[in-house]
Amino acid sequence: MGGNFDKITKRKNTKSVKWDLKSEDILPMWVADMDFEVAFAIADAIKKRAEHPVYGYTMAGEEYYEAICSWWRKRHNFDIYKEWICYSPGVVPAINMLIKAFTKQGDKVMMGVPVYHPFFEAIKNNGCNLIQSELKYENGSYSMDFHDIEDKMKSENIKLFILCSPHNPVGRVWTKEELTRLGDLCVKYNVLIISDEIHCDLVYKGYKHIPIASICKEYSDITATCVAPSKTFNIAGLQTASVIIANEELRAKFNSVLESNGLMGPNMFGIEATEAAYKYGEPWLDELLIYLQNNLNYLLEYMNEKMPRLRVVVPQGTYLVWVDFSDYGLNSTELHERLLEKGKVWFNEGYIFGDAGKNFERINIACPREVLIEGLHRIEKALEGI
Ligand SMILES: Cc1ncc(COP(=O)(O)O)c(C=O)c1O
Incomplete structure (x- = not known):
């Protein structure tokens, strides 16, 4: 509807x-x-659950994972599996925890700027050093400066790249060619990728979102993709997001940070809303x-x-x-x-x-x-x- x-x-x-x-x-x-x-289906799912007057600890069931996997397969050609999906109460918390999981204090983290401001905080929160690569602003549009990225990856021993895809605030939907150039550089210089794809569904006609981890196994092996229905369906207040990590070793690192923060249980209404959004929205x-x-x-x-x-x-x-x-x-x-x-x-x-x-x-x-x-x-x- x-x-x-x-x-x-x-x-x-x-x-x-x-x-x-x-x-x-x-x-x-x-x-x-x-x-x-x-969407009506989301409000309805929340109301139905609210009518049952016990709001105890909740777990995500099979249907929740199936809804996420189907959405990504259908909308973004990204084949993901239930086992790859990790819980997070939000994408910003996920990015903070991923940095903690993938780096040690003093490590260098790179990103293209200007970019979504909580990324700066997340790098600082984890005692890492930010290496900025300024996006090129030419003829009213932005692009990544691959020469600058490569120079810095070559000389600075970068551990991690935070990609914002689509990009907030400049609104770029990165092309397969751009993502491939970036992915190849990250593989070449042993740089892990956090790809924040929270805006993935909000793409204008003529453009196509491509999850970087969907391009090839080399990229999915080094990438943690942050996703959520919150921007797409306007449910940010329900604080429910996921991190998709194909690589078992990286996933274990992330899950251990989650555990060390005592963050294992999802939000009851967030689960209902996510399922309804992806199934009917x-x-x-x-x-x-x-x-x-x-x-x-x-x-x-x-x-x-x-x-x-x-x-x-x-x-x-x-x-x-x-x-x-x-x-x-x-x-x-x-x-x-x-x-x-x-x-x-x-x-x-x-x-x-x-x-x-x-x-x-x-x-x-x-x-x-x-x-x-x-x-x-x-x-x-x-x-x-x-
Ligand atoms: C790129 C990006 N990542 C993350 C978030 C926020 O994510 P969450 O509310 O799940 O922490 C936003 C919100 O504006 C955003 O633009």
């Missing part, structure tokens, strides 16, 4: 991180969750993707017409739009304050994704069209007179 994406569902006073951290007059278009109601997702595409087109046309000094990095995936405000000549703080105080609209400041992100803002367009239009008006107001 499809969704009604135009419907405005008030989220204020629902203990929402997105909506309840600032006052009512600020329009939140920042953190990556959507303002859409979930596909038609809803297909409609969502059309809605997001139309929102994106609206934003592009609006900015092109009314604010041509903004440079939009057109996303190939994710509902996050990376916008370059540098033509206005404001520093990061001035820009953000102006948007918040004059425009009353809240985006993620670009610099939190790394220095290369200053002068950018990340705009979340997963909201009813009416809300998006309001957000665009607010940007215009914020920039008035500059």
Whole structure:
């Protein structure tokens, strides 16, 4: 059953991180969750379970694993097996634990920047050293700088590469060719890969998500793929994710970190929601993707017409739009304050994704069209007179 994406569902006073951290007059278009109601089948599965009034320790049953395996096989041509699937209460916790499992203090971890900001914290939390490879920003689009990556892998003894695929915040859906170049370098220089594929299902027409571990055995042997239904189906509050690790030795390392944190039991509602989402949520997702595409087109046309000094990095995936405000000549703080105080609209400041992100803002367009239009008006107001 499809969704009604135009419907405005008030989220204020629902203990929402997105909506309840600032006052009512600020329009939140920042953190990556959507303002859409979930697919009926998900809400129904949760309600059914909630009706049984005992909420004890829960385990994931066969159907849960089967739902995940079928989804990945069908949507992403990735043949995974129940035994490969490890539990995690989220992808960010998974990345923290994977770094702990695969490195020792002082090891070097590489990633392409700008990138999702909790990766920086995860590297620091584990006492590792970050080696950045700045993504190339040319003609309004980003790509990996393979020469820089190889130079650094050759000279820096890198242990681990954190790949964001599709990439938050720049919206790239990496091609098979790019992933192969990266995978080959990682194999050549003995670098393990953490591939965060949480945005895998949110890909626009004309692009295809390819799990790096699905390309060949050499890559799947060195990769831990982080996945979750949370972005796809808007259930981040249920804190249920998985890490797919084909290599038995690496899997054992990850599971031992999980155990050492006492993290073995899944969230009861998360299990129900995941199963329902993967089994019945596909038609809803297909409609969502059309809605997001139309929102994106609206934003592009609006900015092109009314604010041509903004440079939009057109996303190939994710509902996050990376916008370059540098033509206005404001520093990061001035820009953000102006948007918040004059425009009353809240985006993620670009610099939190790394220095290369200053002068950018990340705009979340997963909201009813009416809300998006309001957000665009607010940007215009914020920039008035500059
Ligand atoms: C690339 C990426 N990874 C992970 C997360 C968060 O994952 P989780 O809520 O499962 O910790 C996000 C949320 O925005 C994200 O964009």
